[in-house]
Amino acid sequence: MPSIKDVARVAGVSDKTVSRVVNREPNVKPETFRRVEQAIQDLGYVPNRAARLVRSRKSQVLGILTDLVSVTPYSNDIVRGAQAWAHANGYTVIVVNTNGDDDTEKAAWRTFQEHSIEGVLYVTMYHRLINLQASDCPLPTVLVNCRSTADQSLISVTPDDYRGSQALTRHVLEQGHRRIGYIRLNPVLFGAEERYRAFQDVVREWGIPDASITTKIGMSGVVGQEIDHSYQVTQNMLQQDAPPTVIMCGNDEIALQAYLGALTLGHRIPDDVSIVGHDDFKTVSKALKPALTTAALPYYDLGFRASEALYGVISGEGATGSAGSVKMDCPMVRRESVRPLPDSQRSLADAGGNARHKD
Amino acid sequence: MPSIKDVARVAGVSDKTVSRVVNREPNVKPETFRRVEQAIQDLGYVPNRAARLVRSRKSQVLGILTDLVSVTPYSNDIVRGAQAWAHANGYTVIVVNTNGDDDTEKAAWRTFQEHSIEGVLYVTMYHRLINLQASDCPLPTVLVNCRSTADQSLISVTPDDYRGSQALTRHVLEQGHRRIGYIRLNPVLFGAEERYRAFQDVVREWGIPDASITTKIGMSGVVGQEIDHSYQVTQNMLQQDAPPTVIMCGNDEIALQAYLGALTLGHRIPDDVSIVGHDDFKTVSKALKPALTTAALPYYDLGFRASEALYGVISGEGATGSAGSVKMDCPMVRRESVRPLPDSQRSLADAGGNARHKD
DNA sequence: ACAAAAAATGACGACGTCGGCATTTTTACT
DNA sequence: AGTAAAAATGCCGACGTCGTCATTTTTTGT
Numbered sequence: 001m002p003s004i005k006d007v008a009r010v011a012g013v014s015d016k017t018v019s020r021v022v023n024r025e026p027n028v029k030p031e032t033f034r035r036v037e038q039a040i041q042d043l044g045y046v047p048n049r050a051a052r053l054v055r056s057r058k059s060q061v062l063g064i065l066t067d068l069v070s071v072t073p074y075s076n077d078i079v080r081g082a083q084a085w086a087h088a089n090g091y092t093v094i095v096v097n098t099n100g101d102d103d104t105e106k107a108a109w110r111t112f113q114e115h116s117i118e119g120v121l122y123v124t125m126y127h128r129l130i131n132l133q134a135s136d137c138p139l140p141t142v143l144v145n146c147r148s149t150a151d152q153s154l155i156s157v158t159p160d161d162y163r164g165s166q167a168l169t170r171h172v173l174e175q176g177h178r179r180i181g182y183i184r185l186n187p188v189l190f191g192a193e194e195r196y197r198a199f200q201d202v203v204r205e206w207g208i209p210d211a212s213i214t215t216k217i218g219m220s221g222v223v224g225q226e227i228d229h230s231y232q233v234t235q236n237m238l239q240q241d242a243p244p245t246v247i248m249c250g251n252d253e254i255a256l257q258a259y260l261g262a263l264t265l266g267h268r269i270p271d272d273v274s275i276v277g278h279d280d281f282k283t284v285s286k287a288l289k290p291a292l293t294t295a296a297l298p299y300y301d302l303g304f305r306a307s308e309a310l311y312g313v314i315s316g317e318g319a320t321g322s323a324g325s326v327k328m329d330c331p332m333v334r335r336e337s338v339r340p341l342p343d344s345q346r347s348l349a350d351a352g353g354n355a356r357h358k359d
Numbered sequence: 360m361p362s363i364k365d366v367a368r369v370a371g372v373s374d375k376t377v378s379r380v381v382n383r384e385p386n387v388k389p390e391t392f393r394r395v396e397q398a399i400q401d402l403g404y405v406p407n408r409a410a411r412l413v414r415s416r417k418s419q420v421l422g423i424l425t426d427l428v429s430v431t432p433y434s435n436d437i438v439r440g441a442q443a444w445a446h447a448n449g450y451t452v453i454v455v456n457t458n459g460d461d462d463t464e465k466a467a468w469r470t471f472q473e474h475s476i477e478g479v480l481y482v483t484m485y486h487r488l489i490n491l492q493a494s495d496c497p498l499p500t501v502l503v504n505c506r507s508t509a510d511q512s513l514i515s516v517t518p519d520d521y522r523g524s525q526a527l528t529r530h531v532l533e534q535g536h537r538r539i540g541y542i543r544l545n546p547v548l549f550g551a552e553e554r555y556r557a558f559q560d561v562v563r564e565w566g567i568p569d570a571s572i573t574t575k576i577g578m579s580g581v582v583g584q585e586i587d588h589s590y591q592v593t594q595n596m597l598q599q600d601a602p603p604t605v606i607m608c609g610n611d612e613i614a615l616q617a618y619l620g621a622l623t624l625g626h627r628i629p630d631d632v633s634i635v636g637h638d639d640f641k642t643v644s645k646a647l648k649p650a651l652t653t654a655a656l657p658y659y660d661l662g663f664r665a666s667e668a669l670y671g672v673i674s675g676e677g678a679t680g681s682a683g684s685v686k687m688d689c690p691m692v693r694r695e696s697v698r699p700l701p702d703s704q705r706s707l708a709d710a711g712g713n714a715r716h717k718d
Numbered sequence: 719a720c721a722a723a724a725a726a727t728g729a730c731g732a733c734g735t736c737g738g739c740a741t742t743t744t745t746a747c748t
Numbered sequence: 749a750g751t752a753a754a755a756a757t758g759c760c761g762a763c764g765t766c767g768t769c770a771t772t773t774t775t776t777g778t
Contacts, residue, residue: 001475003734014758019736027756029744044497046472050412051734054763059409073432073642083456087463092470095454097442104446113405231648244471254645260648263622283432283642287612289590289619313704373728378766386726388774410753410764412732 002043007196011039018325023116053116055338062086062310063112063120063139064095065105068224072253074281074299078144081303082121089311090119113138119310121303122146126223127191128357129160142310144302147325155313155324161191161278164330165198168248168276171332173206176341177246177274180260183218183230185250185257185278192250195278199248214244218254230254234261238273245274245341252277252284255267255292270339280333290336298328305348361402370398381406410476421445421669422479422498423454425462427583431612433640433658434484437503440662441480442511443623448670450477457510472497478669480662481505485582486518486550498635501669503661506684514672514683520550520637523654523689524557529608530652530691532565535700536605539567540596542577542589542617544609544637551609554637558607573603577613589613593620597632604633604700610645611636612695614651629698639692649695657687 004022008015013032014199020028021036028036039045054060064082079095086093094115098109112120124146125129132148134141143156172180182199185192196215203213214237218230230249234257236343247262249255255277259269267273269290277285279295309324363381367374372391379387387395398404412418423441438454445452453474455467471479474596478499483489491507493500502515531539541558544551555574563571573596577589589608593616596603607620608614614636618628626632628649636644639655668683 004736005734015755016736016759020757023736027754029756032756046469048413048475049473049733050409050418050475051763052736053409054407054413054734054765055736056763073435076432079454080456083454087455087466092453092455092474094451095438096446096451097439097441105444110405114408115451116407116409154643228646253642256646257648259619260622263619264648265623265626268623281642283612283640287587287615289616289623309740363766364764374764375729375766376727379727382766386724388726391726407764410733411766413735413764414766471728 001048002045003048003343004045004091007036007039007043007045010043011036043228054293057116059116059118060090061092061094061115061117062307063108063115063117064093065108065112065120066095066097066123066125068097068100068125072126072279072281074297075145077299078123078125078303078306081300081305082123082144083303084300085304085307085311089307091307109138119314121306121310123303123306125166126189127161129190140310140313142306142313144306145299155309157302157309157326157328159191159297159302159330160327161194161330162198163296163327164278164332165195166202167330167332168278168293168295169199169202171334172246172248172274172276172338173202175246175274175338176343176346177242177244177338178208178215178346179212179242179246181234181244181247182213182215183233183237183247183249183254184215185254186219186221186223186226187217188220188226190221195250214240218257220252228253228257230257231261234258235265238262238265238267243273245345246338247273247275249275249277250283251279252292252294253279255294256284256288259288270337274338276338278330285333285335288337293333293335293337295330297330301328360407361404362407365402365614366395366398366404370401382689383481416475417452418475419454420451420474420476421448421666422467422474422476423452423482424467424479425454425456425457425482425484427456427484431485431638431640433638433656434482434504436514436658437482437484437662437665438666440659441482441503442662443659444663444666444670444701450666455500456687468497478671478673480563480665482662482665485548486520499669499672501665501672503665504658514668516661516668516685516687516690518656518661519686520553520689521557521635522686523656523691524554525561526689526691527637527652527654528558528561529603531607531633531635531697532561532567534605534633534672534695534697535702535705536603537567537705538571538601538603540572540576540593540603540606541572542592542596542606542608542613544613545575545578545580545582546584547579547582547585554609555669561593573599577609577616580715587612587616589616590620593617595623597621597624597626602632604704605697606632606634608634608636610638611640611651611653612638615643615647618647629696633697635697644692644694647696652692652694652697654689654691656689660687 004015004018007018018036030292083093098104119143121144122141123144128146129149130146131150133151134154143154147156148154216233218227219226221227247258249258258275262273277294280294285292285294363374363377366377377395409516440450457463480503481500482503483505487505488508489505490509492510493513502513507513507514575592577592578585578587580586606617608617617634636651639653644651644653
C-alpha cells in the first residue's frame with residue numbers, strides 16, 4: 001500500500017504537494033499536477049483515511065443504530081435512504097443492529113466513538129415512542145421513525161400516520177361509502193393510535209353515525225410475535241347484518257388477511273366489498289388483485305431527510321431543539337381496491353341514520 | 360475527546376502503560392491497572408481507532424457491497440447475518456449499495472481501500488451469475504448469493520436452489536399428487552433454472568408422465584420490473600380438463616398470486632388444490648390461509664457463513680480457490696397448503712398414464 | 719543481605735497525512 | 749532589467765497509538 005511519500009518520490013515533488021493535488025488545493029502548477037496524478041495512477045495510491053483523521057478530526061462517517069429488523073422488512077428502506085444521502089455527500093455509513101438489546105446498544109455507541117463518527121441516526125423499525133435523553137447520546141443524534149417522550153430537544157423525523165389515515169378515510173367517504181369496517185393495528189404500536197384517531201376524526205367530521213361503523217382489533221400481542229385475528233375479524237364483519245361496504249385496515253398485512261377472508265367467503269373485491277390498507281408494502285399492495293389502495297410509508301425519504309437533518313446538526317447550522325423535527329407525509333396511493341358507490345347505494349338506511357357530509 | 364496521554368497524566372503513569380491496560384497486555388501491576396482503569400472511567404476515554412490503525416494496519420472493518428436492494432426486501436437478511444457475525448467477532452461493517460451502477464461500485468471499492476477495510480462481501484440481492492475477476496477486487500472478497508462465471512477461484516456462498524426444489528417436489532409426490540402444475544419463476548433468474556431442473560429431475564425419476572404435468576412461465580421481463588402473469592396462469596390451469604391437484608410455484612410471490620387466483624374462482628386451498636411456494640418470504644408465506652408450504656432461502660445464514668469464510672481468507676487459513684465455496688440448503692418448511700391425497704385419488708387415469716414411483 | 723532473574727514501567731519514534739510557515743520560482747509591472 | 753507581488757513548492761511537526769528497547773523496580777534463590 002503506497003503512501004503519499006512514495007507518490008512524492010516518483011513524481012519528484014514533496015509529499016505536501018501530493019497532498020495538495022489529492023485534496024484539490026489551489027496553487028499547483030498544471031504540469032506538476034499532471035505529473036503527480038500520473039504517479040498516483042501508476043502506483044495505485046489511495047489516501048489513507050485513518051491517517052487523515054488522526055489530524056483533521058473529520059471522519060466523514062455516519063452511524064446508523066437500528067433497534068431490530070422487525071417482521072416488516074420494508075423499514076430497511078430507511079437505511080437505504082440514509083445511505084443514499086451519505087454517498088451523495090461523500091459520507092460513509094456504519095450500521096449496527098442492536099436487536100433491541102441494551103448492552104449491544106451501549107457497545108454500538110462506543111464503537112461509534114472509537115470510529116470518530118460525526119453523527120448518529122437512531123432508527124427504529126416501527127413508528128414508536130422511545131425513552132432516550134440527549135445526554136445518553138455521546139454524539140449528535142437524530143431520531144428516525146421514533147420520538148422521545150423523555151427529551152423533546154432530540155430532533156426526530158417521523159411519518160405522519162395521522163394525515164395518511166385521514167386522506168384514506170376521506171377518500172373512502174368521497175367514494176360514497178358509509179358503512180365502514182375498521183380493523184385496527186396492534187394497539188401497542190404508536191401508528192395504530194394515530195391512524196385510528198384520524199379515522200375517527202374524519203368520520204365524525206362527516207357526521208357518520210357510530211352505528212354504521214364497526215371497529216375491531218386485528219392484531220395484538222408483543223411486537224414481533226403478535227397474533228393476527230384479522231382474517232376471522234373480516235369474515236365476521238362480512239357476515240353481520242348490513243355488512244360494511246368497505247373495510248379499512250390498519251396496515252397492508254391486515255389488508256392481505258381481509259382479501260383472503262373475503263375471497264374465501266366468495267366476496268369479490270371491490271364489487272362486493274372495498275378494502276384499503278396502509279403502509280404500501282409493495283410485495284403485498286401491488287401483488288393483490290385488485291391492487292390495493294393504501295397510504296405509503298415514506299421509509300426511504302425518512303432516512304434521506306434524517307441524514308440531511310443530522311448533517312445540519314453536525315455542521316452547526318442552527319436548527320436546534322425540536323424545531324428541526326419533521327413529520328413526513330404518507331401519500332395516498334390510489335389503486336383499484338376501492339369501488340365508488342353509485343348514489344343509489346349511498347344511504348345509511350340499513351345501518352340507521354343517514355347523515356351526509358355537510359358541505 | 361481525551362487521549363491516552365490525558366489518561367496517563369491523571370493516572371500518574373506513562374502513555375505506554377495506559378496502552379497496556381487498554382489492550383490487556385501482561386506485565387501491569389494490579390494496583391497500576393486499577394488506577395488507570397479509574398482514570399479511563401473518570402475521563403470517559405475511548406481509544407481512537409484511526410490512530411491505532413495508522414500504526415497497526417488492522418482495521419477490524421468489513422465492507423459489504425450490494426448491487427441493489429431489489430424488489431424483494433427479504434434479501435436484506437444477508438446483510439443482517441453478516442453484521443451479526445461481525446459484531447460477534449469484534450468487527451464493524453460498512454455497507455455500500457451500488458444500485459447496480461458500475462461507477463458507484465468503483466467508488467465503493469475505493470472507499471473500502473481508503474478505510475483500510477480487511478475484506479469485502481460482494482452481495483447480490485437475487486441469486487445470479489456475475490462476471491467478476493479476482494483481479495478486479497483490490498481486497499479479499501467473498502461472493503454471496505452469486506457466483507462468478509469469469510473466475511472460479513472466487514469463493515462464493517450461495518443457496519442450493521436445486522435441493523430446495525427437489526425436497527419440495529418429493530414432498531408433493533409423497534403426498535400422492537400426480538397431476539402437477541408448475542409455474543416458473545422469471546427465467547432470467549438463475550434460481551429459476553435450478554428449481555425447474557430439480558422439479559423435472561424428480562418428476563422423471565418418479566416416472567410421472569409428461570402429460571400430467573403442466574408448466575407455464577409466471578413472470579417475465581427485466582428484473583425489478585417484471586410482468587407477473589401467474590394469477591391468470593393459475594386460473595387457466597384450474598380451468599383446464601383434469602386440472603392439477605397441486606400447483607408448484609417458482610417462489611412465494613407467485614404462490615400468493617396462485618392463492619388469489621384460486622380463491623377468486625371459488626377453489627378452496629388445500630381441499631380443492633394444493634399449493635407450494637419457494638423462498639419462505641414470511642410476510643407472504645405465514646400470512647396466507649392456510650399457511651404456505653415452501654422452502655426457506657437461508658438469507659441470514661448466507662451472510663453469516665460468508666463472513667466466516669471471508670475471515671478465513673483474511674487470516675490466511677488456507678481455503679483457497681473455490682474449494683471454500685459453499686452451497687447452503689434451503690430447508691423445506693412444511694405448513695398447511697399441501698393436502699395428502701387419499702390412495703383412491705392417486706391414479707393418473709384422467710391425465711393419461713398411470714406410472715408410479717419405482718420403489 | 720545480595721546478586722541474578724523476572725516483572726513493571728517508561729522514553730522515543732514511526733505510522734500517513736496535513737496545517738503552518740518558510741522558501742523558492744514565476745509573473746506582473748515599472 | 750529590476751523589483752515587488754503572487755504563485756508554487758517544500759520543510760517540519762503534530763495528531764493518537766503502539767512497537768522496540770532501555771531502565772527501573774520487584775521477586776527469587778542462596
